[in-house]
Amino acid sequence: MSDRPYVTLSCAMSVDGHIDDLSDQRLLLSNDADFDRVDEVRAHNDAILVGANTIRRDDPRLLVRSQRRQEERLARGAARHPVKVTLTAGGGLDPASRFFTAGDTAKIVYSDSSAVGKLREDLDGVAEVVDAGQPVDLGGVLSDLSARGVGRLMVEGGGQIHTRFLTEDLADEIHLVIAPFFVGQAQAPRFVHPGAFPRNKDKRMELAETRQIGDVVLLRYLLR
Numbered sequence: 001m002s003d004r005p006y007v008t009l010s011c012a013m014s015v016d017g018h019i020d021d022l023s024d025q026r027l028l029l030s031n032d033a034d035f036d037r038v039d040e041v042r043a044h045n046d047a048i049l050v051g052a053n054t055i056r057r058d059d060p061r062l063l064v065r066s067q068r069r070q071e072e073r074l075a076r077g078a079a080r081h082p083v084k085v086t087l088t089a090g091g092g093l094d095p096a097s098r099f100f101t102a103g104d105t106a107k108i109v110y111s112d113s114s115a116v117g118k119l120r121e122d123l124d125g126v127a128e129v130v131d132a133g134q135p136v137d138l139g140g141v142l143s144d145l146s147a148r149g150v151g152r153l154m155v156e157g158g159g160q161i162h163t164r165f166l167t168e169d170l171a172d173e174i175h176l177v178i179a180p181f182f183v184g185q186a187q188a189p190r191f192v193h194p195g196a197f198p199r200n201k202d203k204r205m206e207l208a209e210t211r212q213i214g215d216v217v218l219l220r221y222l223l224r
Contacts, residue, residue, distance in 0.1 A: 004142035005046070005153040008173045009162055010038060012216070013191045018183035019157060026058055029179040031214045036066075041175065043069035045082050045154040047145060050099075051161040052088035061102040062156070081105040083150065087136050087161065091115035093123065100126040110141045138164055159190050167195040174205070174221040177213070199223060 012029035013019050020027045030038075042048060043064045050060060063081045064070050070080045081103045086093070089112045093100075100107055100123070110132035111119050119129045132141050145153060155165055165171045176191070199205050209220035 004139070004146050004170070005150045006173075007142070007153050007155060007165060007171045008041065008045070008175060009155045009165060009171050010041065010175045011157060011162060011191050012177040012179060014179050014181055014183045016182045016184065017190050018185070018188040019159060019191055020057070020189045021183050022185050022188050027183070030177055030216055034177055034213045034216055034218070037213060037218070039065045039069065042082060042154060043073060045152045046078070046150040047083040047085050047153050049085040049087070049153060049155045049161070051158050052086050052093055053160065054156070054158045055086055055093060055097055055099045057158075059098050060156075061098045063103045063105075079105050082154070083108060083148075085110070085141075085145065085153075087132070087138075087141065088112065088115060088119070089136060091119045091122070093119065095123050095126045108145075110136055110144075112136050138168055138170060142170060159193055162191060163193045163195050166192060166197055166199070169198045169223075172222070172224050173208075174219075174223070176219045176221065178217050178219065180215050 011019060014029060048062045050062065054060065062084050064073065074080055083106045084099055085108045086099065087110050091111065093109065107127035109119060109123060109127050109129045111129055113131050113134040116129055116131045123129055130144065155161060205221040205223055207219065208222045209218065211218040
């Protein structure tokens with residue numbers, strides 16, 4: 001087994017690079033056909049990872065929606081839904097959020113050492129809290145997931161998490177969906193933050209696929 005899973009980053013963004021706006025409501029960047037594509041990708045991964053801010057802001061369920069795909073997972077000996085994983089530096093996660101309450105699947109919280117004690121109290125009985133170092137060691141997180149049998153990991157954001165995976169050269173593939181509109185708010189969340197990216201003008205990614213899905217387009221990039 002590899003010392004880390006195969007990592008796919010998945011993101012939908014506006015033409016001007018935003019993954020949300022500044023309103024209190026979740027911004028829908030995709031369409032039903034693309035949501036179904038994402039569901040298919042989820043079904044073929046062993047775990048799904050999002051950052052703690054995504055849980056607080058979007059309250060995602062992170063489950064395989066299709067009953068057929070759930071049954072196919074069961075038929076090949078997997079759980080009905082992928083393991084749910086998050087990273088946090090300071091804790092502050094609500095045990096009543098859908099990340100923890102939706103779906104009969106394992107939930108793992110990788111925490112900065114300073115927040116582990118409080119998180120274990122707050123999330124007792126709903127998730128396993130793992131001390132991931134101070135600050136959280138992303139490479140160590142991937143090694144631990146691999147040791148738990150996670151061979152494929154889907155990362156669904158947000159911007160800080162995607163930036164860490166890319167700047168630390170820990171991603172293998174990007175699924176980037178472009179929505180046909182602009183957000184136009186300078187402070188709105190973005191796909192990535194500023195950083196030193198190994199894949200730059202001197203080391204370009206490989207464009208493996210382009211696909212029109214209704215009014216959005218999927219760009220699939222390979223990084224290795």
